[in-house]
Amino acid sequence: xxxxxxxxxxxxxxxxxxxxxxxxxxxxxxxxxxxxxxxxxxxxxxxxxxxxxxxxxxxxxxxxxxxxxxxxxx
Numbered sequence: 001x002x003x004x005x006x007x008x009x010x011x012x013x014x015x016x017x018x019x020x021x022x023x024x025x026x027x028x029x030x031x032x033x034x035x036x037x038x039x040x041x042x043x044x045x046x047x048x049x050x051x052x053x054x055x056x057x058x059x060x061x062x063x064x065x066x067x068x069x070x071x072x073x074x
Contacts, residue, residue: 003057003064018061020054030058 007018007027018027025047033043040055 001056001060003060006054006057007061020050020058023049025050027058027061030055031062034059 006021008020008022009016009018010022013019013022014024014026019025020027020030030043034040034055038046040052043055044050044052
């Protein structure tokens with residue numbers, strides 16, 4: 001999935017953390033909710049401005065970041 005049009009990084013917003021479509025909801029927030037046991041449906045119910053594509057973009061962003069960390073450590 002191409003997350004580049006969904007995940008945005010703005011220096012003045014949330015201290016430059018990766019956010020969803022310029023909103024104040026960060027990738028980290030979504031990953032924390034998922035790790036805490038919330039389902040995608042529960043997240044979408046709590047945050048009506050989000051879409052399933054937004055959640056998938058967060059996962060893709062995290063996977064890409066993890067892959068980059070692995071390559072750098074080699």
